[in-house]
Amino acid sequence: MISTSVARRIGLAVLGLGSLVATSASAQTAKPAAAQKGVGVNIANIDPSVKPCEDFFHYASGNWLKNNPIPAAESRWGSFNELADHNNATLRAILNDAAKNAAKAPKGSNAQKVGDYYASAMDSAAIEAAGLKYLQPHLNRIAAVKDLGEMQRLLADPKAHVGSVWYSSGVGQDQKISTQYAVQMYQGGLSLPDRDYYLKDDPRSKSIRTAYETYLVNTFKMLGDNEATAKTNAAAVQRIETRLAKASKSRVDLRDPYANYNKMTLAQADGAFPNLALPLTLKESGLGAAKEVIVGQPEFLKEVSNMLKDEPIADQKQYLRFHLVSSVVPALPKAFGDEYFKFSQTLSGAKKQQPRWKRMLGATDRALGEAFGQLYVDKAFSPAAKARAKQMIENLRVAYAERIKATDWMSEATKKEALKKLNAFVVKIGYPDKWKDYSSLTITRESYLKNMLAAREWANEDQIKHFGKPIDRNEWEMTPPTVNAYYNPPMNEIVFPAGILQPPFYDPKADDAVNYGGIGAVIGHEMTHGFDDQGRQYDAEGNLKDWWTKEDADKFNAKAAVVGKQYDAFTPLDSVHVNGKLTMGENLADLGGLTIAYQAFEKTPQAKAQQKIDGFTPEQRFFLAYAQIWRTNARPEFLRQQVQVDPHSPAQFRTNGPLMNMPEFYKAFGCQDGNKMMRAQADRSKIW
Template identity: 65%
Template sequence: MKNFHYSILAAITGAGFALTGCASTPKVSTSTAVSAVSPPAAVNAGPVLKGVGLDMADLDRSVSPCDDFFQYSGGNWLKSNPVPAYASSWGPRNLLNDRTQALLRQILEDAAANTNAPAGSNAQKVGDYYASGMDSVAIEQAGLKPLTPELDRINAIKDLKTLQKTLAHEQTLGTGAFFRAGVGQDRKNSTVYAVNLGQDGLSMPDRDYYLKDDARSKTVRTAYVAYMMNMFKLMGDAEATAAKKAATVLRLETRLAQASKNRVELRDPYANYNKMALKDFNAQFPAVGLPVILAQNGLGAAQEVIVGQPGFFKELNTLLKTEPLSDLKTYLTWQLVSSVAPALPKAYSDEAFRFAQVQSGAKQQPTRWKRMLAATDNTLGEAFGQLYVDKAFSPEAKQKALDMLSNIKASMAEHIQSNTWMSDATKAEALKKLNALRVKIGYPDKWKDYSALNISRESYLKNVLSARQWSYKENVQKYGGPIDRNQWGMTPPTINAYYSPPLNEIVFPAGYLQPPFFDPNADDAVNYGAIGGVMGHEMTHGFDDQGRQYDAEGNLRDWWTPADATEFTKRADVVGRQYDAFSPLDSVHVNGKLTMGENLADFAGLTIVYSALQKQLQKKYGNNPRPLYDGFTPEQRFFLSWAQLRRTNIRPEALRQQILTDPHSPGQYRTIGPLMNMPEFYEAFNCKEGQKMVRTTAERAKIW
């Protein structure tokens, strides 16, 4: 379902932020049982100690680790942690999220109770935003009234000229109508900002839901029509009128879907980079009215634009010229109302959730405070985040994370230098890019300035709209200025991380750097398998099938020799075919091309981090015996830690949607996919050829 994305930059650059998330269990081991898996004979084992960070009770010892490591590493956990009614999937990340939310809720409730906070302060804005969202009585009483000026603006459209002006305004509201336009780095000249345009305008999760006739797509489409009809009826339309409007929106969005690139096509940064003069764009697509839109929205100085999908704008231009104005107004109304459904009275948000249920399989909505917590973080994340960091993130944790990253970076450099298939010229460029990689840990060095954003307790919906307009203005004001390298694409409490190709940086919010992802009390093997695996994943995104196309400065530039590029692609294609063969549901297969970047980052990252752990162990123990924690070697605990982060129970509906729309593979394949290619894993668990986790030499992928 369509949501307003607070990070306009991420949405419009076309490069996007390569996001990944991994989780493990926050429990501490209570078991002293010796492992059912004997250490390799070559291991000079030390004393058996009680470990921290892995729960031995979670293992399913009835399964061989060499046949199904996903089940072995967490089968008992999977049995005892079903998906709660309000969720569509459940993993250790959710448990950490619950713990984090408890702290965040207290921060928000304290802020909401403080009605004496200085006007204009972050505390006032955070408190008032959350309080207005929690005031369900006021939201019910207001109904659609706060939205009336926006609805009237759409109803007042009388010709193409006023339509174009309204489209400009809708861009500032982030409704997602027709297309997206904003400011981001020029991907071929990363030192300047450019105006970027891209396809948009669909309310269902993917274009395929409009175009495919399989049973699943038809089910979602039917639910979508019912959702629209019920929303139009809530707005006062009769049944027949609501049905006609729903059919109109579906017809227009289907036209847009037919002109849209699919998710695999959107992964090609060159094909989605088409710079043209504004006058040329206007000559080709005059109905869009781009000069009007840019001038109205503070981008009148722009003389060039980067168009993501020219074919889409060709169809949009035709659509705007040929469709009845009344139908276009119906579509714009729907885009507006559906984009703010969570801020409307309960009947509207309930309808939105009913449609979301069909997609995710969730049985009930999260409680209101959880929804408002997420909304506050989305809108005022750095104001809110400052309060969180003061309570939850220590300087010591930051330094330890930086030390780990330094070790992993050194390991990556060694793997590049010792690579057997890459030429010296390409290696030199790769090392240059690695050395230029910027690292952000915990929270921004320079916090976002919210002084121009007005928030009050008068109306939650007004706050939502004001925040969107402020966010859009903040984005377009970057045009013509220096690149802001202090900005963050995630808020400090976020339990996630990302790599940005145009900025060539990896970012780890404070929310991620806590147990079980990062535990100062755990042994090195657990931390390297957990947060270390994430660090390696994000670092190697710079060298995956997309990231490798950007140079050290973040420019979209081919720095590979033709022979090296061909060899990389050949090796990556092996990984793609491996994941294509994974099938979690009957007749449903993972899309190896869509998930390529994440799969390569998992595999390459884990390989790099394993080497980094070996360096750390050598530094710590030398040639002395290494302790066995809970009876497991450091190598075994490393792989267990990696796997336990990815334990996931997921509803079939959500799994089908994930495979269609998510560049990440399902958790079970993120667990076993890399390990099936790693001799280091075979050795750690004494796996032999012929066991399911062991690929033959001919089948195995090897990149770094």
């Protein structure tokens, strides 16, 4: 997944295998004979009524899917959720202990700050009693604005806390000069998940807009507006956001790193977007020394500049007012959270709200991620897991090099650069070598809202302070407990937090087939992001720079287009199709990652010994492990939203999609021409 930080994430995770190696059609449904007992692949999850060569996702996990309905408070449920729940039990115990003992902890210590932050977040009675007391000064500042000049001064103040309005900005790595930080500006300012929610006229989009209008009206009423005024203010917010949506690029267009890199001098940007008051904004943010800005979407920012001049100040104030409130809902009385949940149900399909402890655990992780993370790794992360993961990464790096050298479509010149980039991958495992310093952040029990805003100010200042300094290559974009991983193109790094180095992804008690099909495929996935349709455009130093010959680039694009066409044809619901262009990078990473992990696995003693476990060959266990990682039940509402906004394909296609291109999978399960999991030779994709 890519944000303004350009980090790529794997999203949900998956494992998978199948059945027998026999080549007869009847063998595809035969139940394997009992043999050595294994760990890591749950045989009870397999649905033997499904043929592995017809639908491997439901074969590998069909019984699990039947026996694990989605909990009422969730929009989907799968192995990622199960592992996150396992982590949460440990994290909750840490937080409860920290909250209980915060008064005894040294003032200003991580334990004190984490404990008091979580305790204030969990103190519903205090939040209810405070009402809007701590929010009111910020609402008053918005209400006091009378003209464009005052609005510009308000927006320029980093302590105004008006929420995520108009556009996104910050300090990040210059994608063409990866050794420098730059001021960056991107489109933003929307409340709904995507521009299309404002613009499409299908029944679902209309129903979401109706639910959003109800949420807006009820929020304004809770702020004290009467019915008529609340409706007027809600209409103003929707109109402003719809105008922003019309000016926004689509998610597919946002995947072009060159089109979204437009460097301007400050004078040029100020001339192009005069009403943004950039010199004032940068000065107030502590970036007065900046002489250049990188603009992601110039046409969008031109429209924002026009809107600041054209839109009535009274309407702009309602837009800010709503965004401020919606950004701090968990710190407001329960009625605000209940109203938000009612609206969110339209998008997610969840039947009830998650318990407060779980929501506030996540909030603490977001606000104090590395302070909290230190407490987590001290209790839950094994040095042995880190060492094993590091060894697997190096094994996969060797396998990837072999695949690059063996490609028949890439020239020697491009191969040389690809190998240079592969060997330059920086690997981060578990947790940062250097933790963030939270000493300037003050956290108390007085008010959760005050803590929330203080943490935001600290995070903003922490980002701003990078400007003008050397790139900090020790930083992480995910916290240690996170069940995920990512590739960051400008850093040319692959990162695996401690949270994902656990079963079912990695299990020290399991055989190599399980671990290579699990964390091995995740490692290969992140490596492949360095060579997917976006990542391939960055060189070994992390610069956005074309290092491909034109002929090789054309061949790659043709091969990638085959994958795009394959995924365009997948339908998770009735007439809803996966967007092959939006999901291109993740689909290429799934296919490449699984291919590389398999090649590395084939070098292991287990693969060479060919001893069956639970009646399955090593290769079958590899694929079963991969498929069972991706076991997921999802609500229709979630799937519709995922297809529209998420660069990751639904779980069943992250399982079946790559396998349908792999002769190694066909061989492992005896698939034959005509089986759904076996594509015709002319329709297969092979890149690495």
